[in-house]
Amino acid sequence: MSFVRNAWYVAGWSSSFGRDLTPLTIMDEDIVVYRTGAGRAVALTDECPHKRLPLSMGRLVGDAVQCGYHGMTFGCDGKCVRIPGQSNLPSSAWVRSYPLHEAHGIVWIWMGEAAKADPALCFDMPQFSDPRWAPHHGDALALESHYLPVADNLCDPAHVSFVHPTTLGNAASEDVPIDCERRGRTVVTSRWIRNAPPVGFFKAFGNFAGNVDRWHYYYMHAPNVAVIDFGSAATEAAIGADERDKGVRLFALHFLTPVSETRTIDHWMHLRNIGLDDESLGDRMNQQFRIAFAEDKAILEAIQAREARPRARRGIKLAIDRGPNYLRRIVNELLAEEVPRDIEAPMQAAG
C-alpha cells in the first residue's frame, strides 16, 4: 500500500516546535522541524547526504542546520551553505525542504509535489475563527496501525455503541440505521438517536434532566482529516437537524498522519459551544476523549496485529460498511491520480 502524498498532514501542534531540532517520521521519511529566528517553521530531510547522520543530532546555526558530524550546513530551503574545509558547494549538496503551513496552532506539512502545495487546500473550518466556539487542543495519540483502518473508524458511527459505552455511546443507538453519502472527497455518515438517555459525555457536561436527542455526523475528508460533529439537546426542545447549534455541540477533530505502514499519529482536538471561557472544561472533556480514544486504539491495534497474518476466510461486509467503502474508493482515486503517467505507457522498443 502506498500513501496519498499530495495532501496536507499535521506535523504537530505549533507548540511542539521551537528553536531546537525536532525529529519526526512521516510516511517512512525522516524529517527535522525547527523554527527560524523570526519564528517560521521549517522542515528538512533529517539526514545529511554525506554520511547519513540525522541532522537532528546536529545544531542550529542561525536559521541553518549544521550536521553534527562534519559541519555541513543547510539553509531553510535545503541548500548547502557551508562545507567546512572546502570552498566549493556542489549542486548535489542539498536536502529536501518540505512545504509547511501553520494556522490555528497547527503545523501542516505537504508530503507530495511542492508545486501543488497550496495552503488553500489545507483543512480549515469557520468555527476556528468564530467567538462562539472554543477550540481546545488534545493530544498526539500513536496507534500501531495503518492509517486506513483508523480512517475507517472515523466514518463508522456504529462502533460507538459498543466501543465507547461509558463516554460517547450507549445501547440506545445500537440498532439505529446510519445515513451515508459521498460528497466529493468527503464521506458523511450520520444518525440521530431521539428521545434516549444522555451518554456519559453529556451526563457529565450537558446538565440534562431528562431524555435527549443525540446526533453524530462524521465528516471524513479523505485521506486524513475527520470532523466528528456530535451533541445532544433536550428531547422536549425538539430541535431540527439544522438547529444543532441550539444544543450542546462539539466538533472532535482527528488529523491522521501516517508514520509507517503500521503506525499512525492521530492529533486530536475539539471545539465546543459551551463554557467558552472555562479552560478546565476543555481539559475535563479531553479526559473523556482520552478514555474513548484509548478504546479505539486497543481495537485498531488488535486488528493490525491480525492483519499481519493471512486471513483464513473472506471478510464479511455489512450495511454499516458503506462509509468505509466510500473512503477506500476515494483514497484509491487519489492514489491513481498520483501514479506517474508513464508507468503504464508501452515499453519503448530498444534503439
Next chain:
Amino acid sequence: MKVVATDREGGLHELSFQEGDTLMQVLTEQDLGVRAECGGCCACATCHVYVAPAWREKLPAQSEDEIAMLDEAFEVEPNSRLSCQILMTRALDGLEVTIAPDWN
C-alpha cells in the same frame, strides 16, 4: 409474476414477486445460497447474479455505487448485476437470472 433463477448446481426455481420488491429480496425468500450480507444497501457484492442476455437492456441502469461494488466482486461478466439494486416491475415478469459463484 415470476423470476426464473438458476442456482449454483444448475437447478431452476420459479420465484414469485410483487412490484416494489428488489430482486435480492425475491432471491433470498428461499435458501438459494445468496448471502446478501449487507442486507441490500450495495455495500458487499454478495447478491451477485448474471442476467440472461435478452433481459439486460430491460433492467435499470447501474449506479456508480453498483459499478464500484461489482469491481470488488469475483467472476464478473458483462451481464453481472447486484440483485439488491434491481427493483422489480411488471416489465420484469419472467426475468431469468443465474446466481453467481460463491467465494471464500
